[in-house]
């Protein structure tokens with residue numbers, strides 16, 4: 001335990017040195033303000049960003065999302081919080097690659113319909129593979145080991161966790177990629193799923209940490225051998241990953257490729273099959289495997 005704690009702290013120090021600080025945050029605020037008068041800001045993804053919302057609320061039109069964060073404010077950097085058994089999410093990095101200047105991978109939490117500015121962000125170093133198999137996680141509360149962070153978003157959080165980098169702070173939409181979607185109901189139940197509707201930049205597994213031991217998502221690589229027509233380029237980094245497959249404007253080559261390997265009951269591949277699980281204690285683990293930033 002003591003050793004694990006030291007690894008976490010070391011990982012975070014590197015992060016703080018390598019990544020944005022006050023100056024950058026001012027730039028973020030400035031670029032965000034510019035978007036207040038941008039017509040794109042009025043465009044909401046209600047149809048596209050789908051998923052968890054419809055499960056949680058049932059009556060979408062009667063639902064008013066209570067946002068955690070105002071998009072005029074810079075994203076909030078967090079480090080792992082102690083796990084005292086309450087609601088929250090373990091975010092695990094099972095991607096051995098160091099992406100960009102960070103020792104590990106940067107992750108961002110976006111709220112639904114706040115697509116321009118992330119709510120939370122952090123960097124997680126590579127998880128000790130001994131702590132993880134594709135379906136089982138060994139966690140050591142109260143202090144998560146290196147490669148895992150624990151965080152409790154605000155109680156009304158509805159949104160997604162994605163891979164990213166500093167270009168996610170440019171005030172533009174960065175939708176392309178795999179979404180690990182989570183939301184919390186007012187009664188403490190949390191909901192989770194993995195969606196490929198807006199793209200696939202690598203595997204993500206979402207696991208309920210209540211007694212039922214449910215999980216959704218996938219851990220296999222479907223990018224490596226994908227056909228030429230299945231790819232799309234990320235805004236910002238310019239990296240290539242698999243294209244979006246939304247019902248409107250989705251890439252049919254990508255959809256045909258992914259449905260050969262993945263099950264719509266495990267991961268969002270269609271708008272009308274909802275592979276969503278709940279966790280009655282409000283606790284989830286979300287694992288990101290090797291992917292593209």
Ligand SMILES: *[C@@H]1O[C@H](CO)[C@@H](O)[C@H](O)[C@H]1NC(C)=O
Pocket residue numbers: 059061062063
């Ligand atoms: C959905 O919620 C709205 C507002 O609360 C209500 O007027 C409407 O009747 C509800 N629709 C259904 C199908 O329950």
Ligand SMILES: *[C@@H]1O[C@H](CO)[C@@H](O)[C@H](O)[C@H]1NC(C)=O
Pocket residue numbers: 070071072
């Ligand atoms: C967000 O912050 C701006 C500037 O402080 C403020 O004008 C606006 O009302 C806030 N929006 C919400 C939804 O709180």
Ligand SMILES: *[C@@H]1O[C@H](CO)[C@@H](O)[C@H](O)[C@H]1NC(C)=O
Pocket residue numbers: 010011014103125126127146147
């Ligand atoms: C980077 O993270 C790994 C854990 O994945 C850790 O063992 C290593 O000490 C870290 N390196 C630096 C330079 O922080």
Ligand SMILES: *[C@@H]1O[C@H](CO)[C@@H](O)[C@H](O)[C@H]1NC(C)=O
Pocket residue numbers: 056057185186187188189
């Ligand atoms: C909590 O609320 C959700 C809807 O938001 C509902 O589906 C679920 O059954 C509720 N759980 C309990 C234990 O009441």
